Amino acid sequence: MPTVSSSTSDSYMNNRFVSFPFRAAGLICGLIGWLSGAALPAQTPAGTATNIDTVIPLSTLELGQMLQEFASPQANRSVQGRFMQISGQRYTNGVGTHARSVLWVDLHGTARRFNALVGIDDEVVSPIVQRELRHAYDTGLDEYRLVNGRVVFQIYGDGRLLWKSRQLQTAMPAEPVDVDLTGVQTMVLVVSSMGDAVNYDDADWADARFTVRGAAPKTIPPPREEPYLLTPKPAATPRINGAAVFGVRPGAPFLFTIAATGEGPLRYSAPSLPRGLHLDAATGRITGKLDRRGEWRVPVEVRNARGVARRDLRIVCGDTLALTPPMGWNTWNVFGREPTEARVRAAADAMVASGLIGHGWTYVNIDDCWQHQHSSKNPQVQGPGRDSAGRILPNQRFPDMKAICDYLHARGLKAGIYSSPGMYTCAGYTGSFQHEALDARQYADWGFDYLKYDWCYNTHTAPDVSLQSQRAAWQTMAQALLATHRDIVFSLSETLDVWPWARDAGANCWRTTGDITDTWSSMDDIGFSQNGREIVAGPGHWNDCDMFVVGKLGGGRLHSTRLSPDELYTHISLWCLLASPLLIGCDMTQMDDFTLNLLTNDEVLEVNQDPLGRQAHRVSKDENVEVWAKTMADGSQAVGLFNRGEFAAPVTVRWKELDLPADQPVVVRDLWPQRDLGAVAEAFTATVPRHGVRLIRIKPTRRP
Numbered sequence: 001m002p003t004v005s006s007s008t009s010d011s012y013m014n015n016r017f018v019s020f021p022f023r024a025a026g027l028i029c030g031l032i033g034w035l036s037g038a039a040l041p042a043q044t045p046a047g048t049a050t051n052i053d054t055v056i057p058l059s060t061l062e063l064g065q066m067l068q069e070f071a072s073p074q075a076n077r078s079v080q081g082r083f084m085q086i087s088g089q090r091y092t093n094g095v096g097t098h099a100r101s102v103l104w105v106d107l108h109g110t111a112r113r114f115n116a117l118v119g120i121d122d123e124v125v126s127p128i129v130q131r132e133l134r135h136a137y138d139t140g141l142d143e144y145r146l147v148n149g150r151v152v153f154q155i156y157g158d159g160r161l162l163w164k165s166r167q168l169q170t171a172m173p174a175e176p177v178d179v180d181l182t183g184v185q186t187m188v189l190v191v192s193s194m195g196d197a198v199n200y201d202d203a204d205w206a207d208a209r210f211t212v213r214g215a216a217p218k219t220i221p222p223p224r225e226e227p228y229l230l231t232p233k234p235a236a237t238p239r240i241n242g243a244a245v246f247g248v249r250p251g252a253p254f255l256f257t258i259a260a261t262g263e264g265p266l267r268y269s270a271p272s273l274p275r276g277l278h279l280d281a282a283t284g285r286i287t288g289k290l291d292r293r294g295e296w297r298v299p300v301e302v303r304n305a306r307g308v309a310r311r312d313l314r315i316v317c318g319d320t321l322a323l324t325p326p327m328g329w330n331t332w333n334v335f336g337r338e339p340t341e342a343r344v345r346a347a348a349d350a351m352v353a354s355g356l357i358g359h360g361w362t363y364v365n366i367d368d369c370w371q372h373q374h375s376s377k378n379p380q381v382q383g384p385g386r387d388s389a390g391r392i393l394p395n396q397r398f399p400d401m402k403a404i405c406d407y408l409h410a411r412g413l414k415a416g417i418y419s420s421p422g423m424y425t426c427a428g429y430t431g432s433f434q435h436e437a438l439d440a441r442q443y444a445d446w447g448f449d450y451l452k453y454d455w456c457y458n459t460h461t462a463p464d465v466s467l468q469s470q471r472a473a474w475q476t477m478a479q480a481l482l483a484t485h486r487d488i489v490f491s492l493s494e495t496l497d498v499w500p501w502a503r504d505a506g507a508n509c510w511r512t513t514g515d516i517t518d519t520w521s522s523m524d525d526i527g528f529s530q531n532g533r534e535i536v537a538g539p540g541h542w543n544d545c546d547m548f549v550v551g552k553l554g555g556g557r558l559h560s561t562r563l564s565p566d567e568l569y570t571h572i573s574l575w576c577l578l579a580s581p582l583l584i585g586c587d588m589t590q591m592d593d594f595t596l597n598l599l600t601n602d603e604v605l606e607v608n609q610d611p612l613g614r615q616a617h618r619v620s621k622d623e624n625v626e627v628w629a630k631t632m633a634d635g636s637q638a639v640g641l642f643n644r645g646e647f648a649a650p651v652t653v654r655w656k657e658l659d660l661p662a663d664q665p666v667v668v669r670d671l672w673p674q675r676d677l678g679a680v681a682e683a684f685t686a687t688v689p690r691h692g693v694r695l696i697r698i699k700p701t702r703r704p
């Protein structure tokens with residue numbers, strides 16, 4: 001077997017950047033700036049000639065380009081709009097921001113120095129606590145280590161780290177910055193949060209100013225690459241995709257669609273199905289019912305004129321559903337408070353017509369707002385919550401719930417619904433409070449297969465919002481679902497930490513974060529904060545990182561996701577490694593080639609659907625680069641090499657970090673392009689673009 005050395009340059013990411021011409025642009029702008037500075041002295045704020053240094057405060061630049069995790073940047077104020085103060089010292093000038101914060105500045109090569117005083121703004125604690133913390137810091141008290149609010153400020157010039165603060169915490173004195181910018185074209189100001197989430201990370205670039213000889217610095221948007229496709233087109237020969245293991249309870253209606261690609265028509269066969277199950281040879285749908293508990297390994301075949309694919313399907317009839325993370329779609333991120341029956345049917349049609357179904361995508365889930373809202377003035381949703389028998393009533397946008405479920409099942413898909421343990425749902429529609437058993441029966445009678453059960457309304461209304469009382473509420477619904485005749489996957493939606501016990505409360509999956517939005521900071525913060533939770537993940541119980549913010553999303557008007565292509569590759573790769581339920585959040589009737597390409601990479605999805613059910617953990621972290629790994633059922637490991645930083649960077653994974661002997665060669669497969677990279681000794685290095693990923697699968701080779 002050939003041994004290739006670790007790769008640092010074989011990057012498929014290299015060719016497809018829209019060349020971001022900041023260097024060239026910088027030079028030209030610099031020249032123009034210099035010329036215009038000379039010709040139009042009024043444009044240089046303080047000086048009148050370009051051989052005179054002018055001082056330009058950072059706060060006078062257009063700050064709308066500053067990306068940050070929370071709120072918006074403030075000129076001459078703290079991020080919360082107060083006066084700027086670090087460790088008791090007030091500043092009248094500067095920029096208040098919040099980690100993670102990134103600002104790109106075009107310097108045109110005319111800047112000479114950047115000076116500032118940086119630190120965490122005192123506003124994160126009360127004046128009394130400020131004093132106590134300052135004392136704790138000054139006297140080196142141990143408790144000080146526990147203080148929230150920790151950041152590091154960084155300054156990059158043309159991709160190189162020029163300066164970095166130490167880790168700054170609340171009440172620490174401001175750290176002075178004095179950076180030589182001679183010859184630098186593009187500068188990036190970064191404030192990173194330090195592993196304790198971004199809470200209390202109100203960060204000040206106090207008294208921040210450029211010394212410039214020539215044109216004034218100008219803030220610019222970060223570079224954004226054009227969409228580029230990595231997933232190869234599916235082969236004409238058949239391939240079996242999706243889950244290879246399926247859990248069902250005895251007596252419950254069985255529906256499993258064999259996901260497969262290949263030139264149609266495809267013919268499916270599975271001759272040794274257990275008694276009670278039937279396969280439709282034309283659609284690949286297995287239906288029926290299993291009366292007894294047990295486990296079957298069923299060989300499945302899919303044929304077409306070009307060939308045949310074979311794979312075993314493991315059917316487990318017992319107590320556990322969702323033996324692999326659920327894959328599907330949800331109305332909320334695109335239709336918000338206006339889901340309708342027509343939109344749900346159209347989504348189902350799109351899931352089939354786009355071919356997503358052939359890659360394992362299954363659930364079509366109705367989120368909030370299908371019920372009545374008692375206080376609404378809109379006749380379409382206004383009405384009584386329940387009928388005289390206490391049964392929950394859908395609003396006029398959902399005239400026939402059973403018909404929707406039948407429609408989905410007839411296409412081999414599954415149906416999801418939404419409720420809350422409160423009187424009302426998060427959006428104020430009828431909730432299940434004190435009607436849990438009735439509602440569960442109703443969902444089952446309609447034909448639903450998945451329930452998202454959302455706490456948030458209760459945060460304002462429940463007499464006791466402790467996690468303990470929540471647990472009882474979740475358990476009540478879990479029991480109610482169990483008592484029905486259907487298999488209904490139970491998914492908790494709660495942003496507090498339910499993950500340590502949600503499985504014992506009867507849940508199949510549970511949110512671990514707030515609502516995701518289609519921004520880098522939201523996705524990045526959610527995805528990379530999951531380390532440690534892998535201890536509770538496994539077949540039948542999954543940490544849920546919220547929906548995929550891909551494609552066309554709602555939230556006001558329909559817009560394309562604000563994530564860049566590299567950020568989207570990171571998003572999908574990370575969610576797959578994390579074994580999160582995968583729920584598409586976009587308008588599936590309007591998916592472009594790139595979005596579809598992202599969602600149909602079977603080797604990437606296989607990382608998510610692996611039957612061992614492990615969730616990846618962080619293997620290493622060095623500044624902005626991280627390596628995450630997930631052990632797969634066949635003994636291989638899926639490994640993500642991530643770059644959360646602002647510039648392309650090499651990322652390395654060493655085999656010994658994965659508990660493999662350093663001298664044992666492993667075979668590396670590049671998962672997005674589905675390409676073998678051969679046997680690699682000791683370590684693998686890839687150049688990973690800004691906010692991007694390299695996702696590989698490695699398999700140890702036998703020793704000679």
Ligand code: GLA
Binds near residue numbers: 368493
């Ligand atoms: C919460 C959930 C969202 C969505 C809305 C519906 O915010 O986290 O995913 O279900 O409620 O109101």
